[in-house]
Amino acid sequence: MFDSIQFSSIGEFFSMGGYAFNVWTVYTLFVLFFAINLYFPLIRKKQILSEQKRRLIVNREMQTLKNDDGENS
Amino acid sequence: MVRPGEHDILLTSMHNLNSRQESAVQRANYMWMWFSKLGSPKWFYELSGKWLPWLVVAMSLLLVVGITWALLFVPPDYQQGNTIRIMYIHVPFASISLAFFPLMAVAGTITLVWRMKLADMVAKTAAPLGAWFTALALASGSIWGSDIWGTWWIWDGRLTSMLLQFFLLVGVISLRSALEDAEAAAKACAVLSIVGCINVFVIKYSVDWWNTLHQPSSGFSLSDQAPNPPEVWIPLVIMIFAIYLFFAVSLILSIRNEILVRERRSQWVEELVQGT
Amino acid sequence: MKPHRQKRLGIVLFIAVSLSLAIGLTLFALSQNIDLFYTPTQVAQGEVAAGQRIRIGGMVKEGSLYSADDSLMVQFATTDYVNDVMIHYEGILPDLFREGQGIVVEGSVDAAGVFRASRVLAKHDENYMSQEVKAALDAAGASATNHPLTSQPES
Numbered sequence: 178m179f180d181s182i183q184f185s186s187i188g189e190f191f192s193m194g195g196y197a198f199n200v201w202t203v204y205t206l207f208v209l210f211f212a213i214n215l216y217f218p219l220i221r222k223k224q225i226l227s228e229q230k231r232r233l234i235v236n237r238e239m240q241t242l243k244n245d246d247g248e249n250s
Numbered sequence: 251m252v253r254p255g256e257h258d259i260l261l262t263s264m265h266n267l268n269s270r271q272e273s274a275v276q277r278a279n280y281m282w283m284w285f286s287k288l289g290s291p292k293w294f295y296e297l298s299g300k301w302l303p304w305l306v307v308a309m310s311l312l313l314v315v316g317i318t319w320a321l322l323f324v325p326p327d328y329q330q331g332n333t334i335r336i337m338y339i340h341v342p343f344a345s346i347s348l349a350f351f352p353l354m355a356v357a358g359t360i361t362l363v364w365r366m367k368l369a370d371m372v373a374k375t376a377a378p379l380g381a382w383f384t385a386l387a388l389a390s391g392s393i394w395g396s397d398i399w400g401t402w403w404i405w406d407g408r409l410t411s412m413l414l415q416f417f418l419l420v421g422v423i424s425l426r427s428a429l430e431d432a433e434a435a436a437k438a439c440a441v442l443s444i445v446g447c448i449n450v451f452v453i454k455y456s457v458d459w460w461n462t463l464h465q466p467s468s469g470f471s472l473s474d475q476a477p478n479p480p481e482v483w484i485p486l487v488i489m490i491f492a493i494y495l496f497f498a499v500s501l502i503l504s505i506r507n508e509i510l511v512r513e514r515r516s517q518w519v520e521e522l523v524q525g526t
Numbered sequence: 527m528k529p530h531r532q533k534r535l536g537i538v539l540f541i542a543v544s545l546s547l548a549i550g551l552t553l554f555a556l557s558q559n560i561d562l563f564y565t566p567t568q569v570a571q572g573e574v575a576a577g578q579r580i581r582i583g584g585m586v587k588e589g590s591l592y593s594a595d596d597s598l599m600v601q602f603a604t605t606d607y608v609n610d611v612m613i614h615y616e617g618i619l620p621d622l623f624r625e626g627q628g629i630v631v632e633g634s635v636d637a638a639g640v641f642r643a644s645r646v647l648a649k650h651d652e653n654y655m656s657q658e659v660k661a662a663l664d665a666a667g668a669s670a671t672n673h674p675l676t677s678q679p680e681s
């Protein structure tokens with residue numbers, strides 16, 4: 178029922194019986210889509226975290242500045 | 251409407267009830283707690299964080315097995331030769347594409363009725379993902395058809411309704427970005443998603459209702475001496491599961507980002523940010 | 527009108543238009559005959575006016591294919607096993623084109639009553655299998671059919 182490898186050489190595998198363009202384009206599209214779809218959310222997460230961290234630091238500095246002002250006057 | 255913070259009050263007040271009533275109310279209350287917990291972004295963030303590694307492992311395993319099988323071991327089709335290997339990408343993407351509108355409609359309904367925060371995040375992140383999945387289903391089908399059918403495109407029932415789904419998804423995305431008021435945007439997108447579900451039936455049954463260039467859905471045979479034998483469909487089933495997991499992982503990653511943005515002023519996110 | 531009101535009106539219009547477009551298109555699709563092609567029988571019954579650009583779907587009749595030696599000209603009959611339509615075509619054929627294959631042709635009937643196709647597309651069925659399985663099925667006499675047209679409930 179389950180056949181062995183359908184190609185007898187690497188060359189035959191890459192040529193896909195004359196359908197190299199169709200088969201490999203589809204699989205390339207898939208790999209690109211797969212990689213992009215996992216990579217971008219991860220990059221975005223880093224970006225969000227660093228943005229939020231900066232916001233928190235700025236907030237804290239503002240707070241200390243305000244407190245300092247309060248003490249001086 | 252019970253807000254998360256009010257459970258304790260409800261629970262204490264329940265002690266005043268007699269025991270029989272108590273158990274019924276308690277059960278209902280626990281169910282409600284579970285339901286609203288499910289909608290709590292914090293809860294989802296923590297749970298999905300635990301699940302993600304396992305989902306990624308399962309996805310990777312299935313993908314490696316599925317793609318190796320599809321590219322190397324599936325016998326060439328008697329008519330289509332090696333282009334049958336395109337099926338193992340095209341069919342999973344096409345089948346998952348049909349799940350987006352129902353998913354967004356369910357999430358949209360929950361948003362409209364219960365205003366659960368998480369539901370709208372699911373709806374928002376699913377739309378662009380759905381557009382990409384639909385686009386890949388269309389592109390892979392087009393590349394497959396270019397030589398086998400003799401055309402890249404034809405306006406038949408199946409292809410046209412699938413293209414309509416792509417534009418509907420683009421419509422949902424642009425509707426959300428066009429509306430400044432987040433709540434109004436969520437409602438509008440929910441309504442559009444519910445209406446868009448009609449098109450899913452059109453896509454699904456287009457090949458049965460009308461004559462099309464696209465062939466009807468394949469069945470599968472348990473016999474290995476019949477059309478669509480196990481050597482053809484087992485790797486397909488593996489790829490369908492693999493790509494469903496890929497969809498789940500992508501969606502969870504996007505939802506987690508959306509949670510971090512929308513809940514940025516909550517204490518737990520601030521703590522999480524400081525910990526990095 | 528205040529700017530934000532104007533924006534809201536625009537948005538409401540946008541929703542209304544896209545909603546009605548979606549519903550309209552779907553209802554149109556449901557009600558209209560959006561079949562891709564006519565069958566040879568429909569053509570034989572005179573459902574198609576001469577000169578009208580149409581598509582015909584059928585099988586390439588066994589033994590009807592004639593191809594010219596010096597050009598890309600081919601001539602064949604397309605059939606739904608009830609009626610035949612003769613097709614003239616000059617151009618590139620899809621890879622799956624052969625006798626017994628489901629096809630869709632695009633073109634029109636000329637003054638001489640000949641259907642001149644400008645495009646020939648292959649229509650395959652939903653059965654996938656290896657050459658070995660196909661051969662075994664054929665040997666067993668079980669007609670592993672390639673009749674995408676006859677498998678339709680009504681065509």
